[in-house]
Amino acid sequence: MYFMHPERRPIEKIRTGIAGFDELAEGGVPRGRAVVVSGTAGSGKTVFGLEFLYRGAVEFGESGTFVTFEERREDLIKDVQGFGWDLPGLEKKGKLAFVDASSVAQHQVEVGEYDFGALIGRIKFAVAKVGAKRVVIDSVAALFLRYKDQAVVRRELFKLIDMLRRLDVTTVITAERVRDEDESSRFGVEDFVADSVIYLYNSSVGRERERQVEIVKLRGAGHQTGKHPFLIGGGGLTVFPNVQFAPPEGSGASRLSIGVKGIDDMTDGGLYRGSTTLLLGPSGTGRTVLGLHFLAEGAHKKERGILFSFEEGVSQLRADAKSLGWNFAGYERSKLLRLVAWQPEAMPIESYLKKIRRLVDDAAPKRVVIDSLTPLARAVDEQRFRRFVVALNSYLKSKGVTTIVNYTTDAALSASVASESDMAVVADNIIVMKLSESGRNIEREISIAKSRASAHVKTVRRYVISSEGMCVLDDRDQGCEEKPKRKRKAAPARGSAAGGKKKKR
Amino acid sequence: MEPPILLFISKESATYHFTKRQVEIACSSALAKEAPEVKIVDISEHPELAEQYNIEALPTLIVGAKRYIGAPTAALLSTCMGLADERKPPEKKA
Numbered sequence: 001m002y003f004m005h006p007e008r009r010p011i012e013k014i015r016t017g018i019a020g021f022d023e024l025a026e027g028g029v030p031r032g033r034a035v036v037v038s039g040t041a042g043s044g045k046t047v048f049g050l051e052f053l054y055r056g057a058v059e060f061g062e063s064g065t066f067v068t069f070e071e072r073r074e075d076l077i078k079d080v081q082g083f084g085w086d087l088p089g090l091e092k093k094g095k096l097a098f099v100d101a102s103s104v105a106q107h108q109v110e111v112g113e114y115d116f117g118a119l120i121g122r123i124k125f126a127v128a129k130v131g132a133k134r135v136v137i138d139s140v141a142a143l144f145l146r147y148k149d150q151a152v153v154r155r156e157l158f159k160l161i162d163m164l165r166r167l168d169v170t171t172v173i174t175a176e177r178v179r180d181e182d183e184s185s186r187f188g189v190e191d192f193v194a195d196s197v198i199y200l201y202n203s204s205v206g207r208e209r210e211r212q213v214e215i216v217k218l219r220g221a222g223h224q225t226g227k228h229p230f231l232i233g234g235g236g237l238t239v240f241p242n243v244q245f246a247p248p249e250g251s252g253a254s255r256l257s258i259g260v261k262g263i264d265d266m267t268d269g270g271l272y273r274g275s276t277t278l279l280l281g282p283s284g285t286g287r288t289v290l291g292l293h294f295l296a297e298g299a300h301k302k303e304r305g306i307l308f309s310f311e312e313g314v315s316q317l318r319a320d321a322k323s324l325g326w327n328f329a330g331y332e333r334s335k336l337l338r339l340v341a342w343q344p345e346a347m348p349i350e351s352y353l354k355k356i357r358r359l360v361d362d363a364a365p366k367r368v369v370i371d372s373l374t375p376l377a378r379a380v381d382e383q384r385f386r387r388f389v390v391a392l393n394s395y396l397k398s399k400g401v402t403t404i405v406n407y408t409t410d411a412a413l414s415a416s417v418a419s420e421s422d423m424a425v426v427a428d429n430i431i432v433m434k435l436s437e438s439g440r441n442i443e444r445e446i447s448i449a450k451s452r453a454s455a456h457v458k459t460v461r462r463y464v465i466s467s468e469g470m471c472v473l474d475d476r477d478q479g480c481e482e483k484p485k486r487k488r489k490a491a492p493a494r495g496s497a498a499g500g501k502k503k504k505r
Numbered sequence: 506m507e508p509p510i511l512l513f514i515s516k517e518s519a520t521y522h523f524t525k526r527q528v529e530i531a532c533s534s535a536l537a538k539e540a541p542e543v544k545i546v547d548i549s550e551h552p553e554l555a556e557q558y559n560i561e562a563l564p565t566l567i568v569g570a571k572r573y574i575g576a577p578t579a580a581l582l583s584t585c586m587g588l589a590d591e592r593k594p595p596e597k598k599a
Contacts, residue, residue, distance in 0.1 A: 103559055105572040112575030117515040118548050118560035125552035147562070147574075 011220040014062075014133075014170055017055020018048065020239030020390055021213070024228055030219045034161050034171040034193040038185040039200030044211060044232050045174040048200065049136035050076065051236045052172050054085050057095040062133035065126045065169075067099040069142030083236045097126040101142075110148055116156035120163055127167060135164055139174040144187045157192055195219035201227065213239055229425045234382040240390050240426045256367065256402050259297025260290060262472030262479055266448055266457040271429060273366075275452070276393055276403045278424055281433035285444060286465045287406045288312065288320065290433075291369040293469055294404055296326040298367040299336040305367035306359060309341040310375045317341070324469045338363055344375030349388045352376070356392065360399055368396060372406030393426040428452040433463075446472055509544040510585055511567040512577075513560045516549050520576040524564045531582035540586035 013027040022028045029035050039045045053064030068076060076098075077087045090096035099122050127135060137160075143153050164171045173193060175185035180201045184190050190197050197216040212227040230239040255270035264270045271277055279287045288311075295305040309317060317339055321328040331337035340359065342352065360368065377385050396403050405427070424430055430449040435442050446463050448456040463472040464480050471480035514524050528543050548555040548563065558567065566573040568585045577585075 099556065101559060101561060105559075107570055108572045108574060110574045111566075111577055111581060112564075113520050114562040114564065114575040115518050115520070116561055117518050117563040118513055118555040118565065119562070121515065121548045121552040122556045122560075125556065143561075 015055075015060065016052050017059045018051050018237050018239065019235075019386060020228075020230070020241050021237070024213070024224045024239055024241040025215060025218060026222045026224065029170060029172075030196060031170050032165060032168040033195055033219055034164065034173055035196035035198060035218075036173050036175050036185070036190050036193050037198045037200065038175040038177050038190065040177050040180055040202055043200040043202040044230070044237060045176075045200060046071065046076070046138050047080065047232055047237055049138050049172050049174055050080055050085070050087075053096060053134055053136055054080070054087070054090070054236070056134045057090050063095045063097075063130040064134040064136065065097045065099060065123065065130065065132040067101065067123055067126075067135065067137045069101050069137075069139060071138075072102045073098045073100045080236075083234070085236070094130050097130045097132065099123055099126050104146060108146075114147075114152065116143075116153075116160065120156075120160050123160065124163065124167075127164075127169060133169055135169045135171045137171065137173045139176055140189055141176045141186050150187070153187075154192070157189075161192055231386075231425055234386070238386050238390070241394065256303075257297055258290065258404075259293040259300075260463075260470045260472060262461070262463070262474060263290075263446070263470075265474070266446075266461065266472065267429065267451060268456055271402055271404075272452075273402055274397060274400045275428035276396065276405065276426060277429040277431060278427035279404055279406045279431050279433065280409050280424075280449075282410065282435065283408055285433040285435060286463075286470055287408075287433055288317075288371055289324070289465055289470050290431075291371050291404055291406060292317070292321050292324065292326070295337060295367055295369055296321065296324075296328075296331075299326075299331040302336065303366040304336055304338075304363055305369070306338040306340065306363060306365045307369045307371060308356060309339065309371050310344045311372060312341065314339045314341045323467070325467075335363075338365070345379050349376055349380050349384060353388060353391055353395075357395055360396070360401065364399070365401060368401050368403045370403065370405045372408055374406075374408040377407075389426060424450070509542050510582075511544050511546060511558070513546050513548055513555065513558070513563055513565045513567075515547060515563050518563045520564055524576050527577055527579040527582055530579035531586065534579075534583055543582065543586070 011033075012031045013025070013029060014031045015022045015028040016025070037045050037048050049066065053066055056062040056064050066076070071079070080087065087096060091098070099119075101119065101122075123135070126132070140157060143157065144150060147153050161171070161173075173189065175187075175189035177185045177199075180203050196218045199214045199216055201210075201212040201214070203210055203212070211230050211232065213230050214227045215223045215225070224241055228239055228241050230237055254273045255264075256273055257264050257270045258267070279290060281287050291307065295307055298305040307317065312320070318328045328337060328339065332339065338359065342355075347355075373389070376388070380388075393403075427450065429451045432447050432449050434445050436445055437443070444463050444465070445460050447460040448458070457475075459475060461472050461475065462477055463470060465471075466480075473480050512524070512528065514521055518524075525545075528545065532543065546554050548560065554560075562574045564574075564576055566577050566582070566585070573581065573585075
């Protein structure tokens with residue numbers, strides 16, 4: 001900073017209004033400048049641009065101009081109708097203007113020298129018409145494909161960006177990368193706007209698609225580094241900052257055992273310290289039991305834990321634990337455990353966040369279980385719940401807490417659908433528990449749907465819940481004989497596998 | 506009446522004077538007498554017409570469904586005017 005020229009004003013930032021993004025960009029994007037948003041086809045560039053204008057108009061009273069070279073105005077309007085964005089309404093109010101350059105002349109011949117005076121004139125006109133403070137150009141690659149002389153296109157784009165800078169509008173220019181790994185976009189669009197570059201990724205992790213955003217550079221201002229997941233859906237785009245989980249060096253020691261027999265084998269030795277695990281399943285699968293195991297295991301090892309319950313009351317939880325052979329009241333007295341039960345609708349969701357922070361700050365627990373988030377999700381709208389999840393997760397991460405979050409899914413809902421939920425995006429690990437019918441029996445099944453930075457067992461395993469608690473069978477359906485000992489017994493004869501009285505949760 | 510030939514230019518373009526001169530030459534030729542007029546649109550004065558006709562580059566010469574990008578020569582303009590009867594009106598955006 002001390003190299004800064006005294007006359008040069010510090011860079012002022014404007015908030016994009018995209019949930020989570022401004023936290024990532026530590027305030028927003030530089031005012032009066034251009035930022036390149038670069039990504040592969042389908043990575044969400046256009047939605048990013050549209051939301052930048054929509055939020056500008058609706059939340060910050062800043063009008064916008066959208067210059068489209070690819071999708072027609074009508075299609076763009078339809079694309080975001082599902083988010084509840086009324087773009088024609090904003091047009092009528094003079095808060096939004098389109099420059100629709102999406103159609104391409106069929107019979108076009110280049111016969112001499114040219115410039116983009118008409119395009120620049122149109123943009124200038126639209127900006128003046130609504131008094132735009134924000135402009136989106138989506139995407140400039142089209143110009144390189146339409147005109148033969150690349151040098152002219154570059155020169156004219158430079159003129160366009162210069163014009164926008166003079167008008168003091170903040171511009172988002174989208175650019176296309178052919179593949180996620182590419183260093184720069186087609187035609188080197190970043191070169192025109194070397195100041196600020198944002199990458200969007202749309203990569204597949206196993207069978208899941210994972211969207212991520214990374215701020216590569218941001219002119220004269222701080223920002224968070226690394227890739228951060230985001231979602232498109234509900235009310236638009238939501239970035240989940242600070243959720244990246246870097247597995248600590250020298251893994252073994254930094255794993256936390258869940259305490260359920262057989263499960264640590266599935267997760268390659270337990271949960272990484274500081275990770276967040278989402279536990280999905282319909283009610284009656286024993287997710288609460290798993291959470292109790294996790295806390296009991298911690299207390300046994302003198303690691304402090306807190307259980308935040310939005311379903312069962314404290315005395316019920318103590319009784320549940322007692323029936324499984326754990327003296328939770330004793331752990332509570334020795335400050336190894338704290339049980340907190342809240343009525344989900346007693347307070348606004350943000351107040352729970354404050355309370356959780358206070359309790360975690362005080363007790364500095366190693367393990368936290370939230371059982372479950374479902375009632376909170378039902379109590380508020382999607383955007384508010386997302387913000388809560390983002391904030392809660394980044395807070396717990398910053399404290400190095402290993403967290404298990406319970407989330408109830410519809411029994412009929414497949415795990416893949418559930419794993420696209422908001423929580424799933426921030427979760428480092430996803431454990432899916434379900435019930436399935438097998439002849440006249442109900443089988444309990446568990447699988448690891450996601451495990452960041454870890455090898456994990458990809459098959460579905462059966463588990464049982466008995467008076468001894470939960471136990472996961474091995475791939476030969478063995479290992480959970482009645483009265484299991486700490487040491488694993490030799491495999492018994494076939495047929496006696498799913499031993500243990502089944503106990504209702 | 507013949508549909509006009511549209512020529513989009515701008516005072517701010519480096520090709521402005523050259524293009525104007527080419528139009529003058531083409532129109533002054535004998536052949537041009539019964540030809541349709543070349544309607545010149547200066548988009549620095551009428552940017553809304555650039556939007557209406559979806560013009561990006563200047564100069565753009567619209568002759569029916571054909572678009573010529575870049576400064577046209579007088580010869581090209583004359584040819585276009587001579588082919589006037591094969592033309593359809595310029596396409597407008599819906």
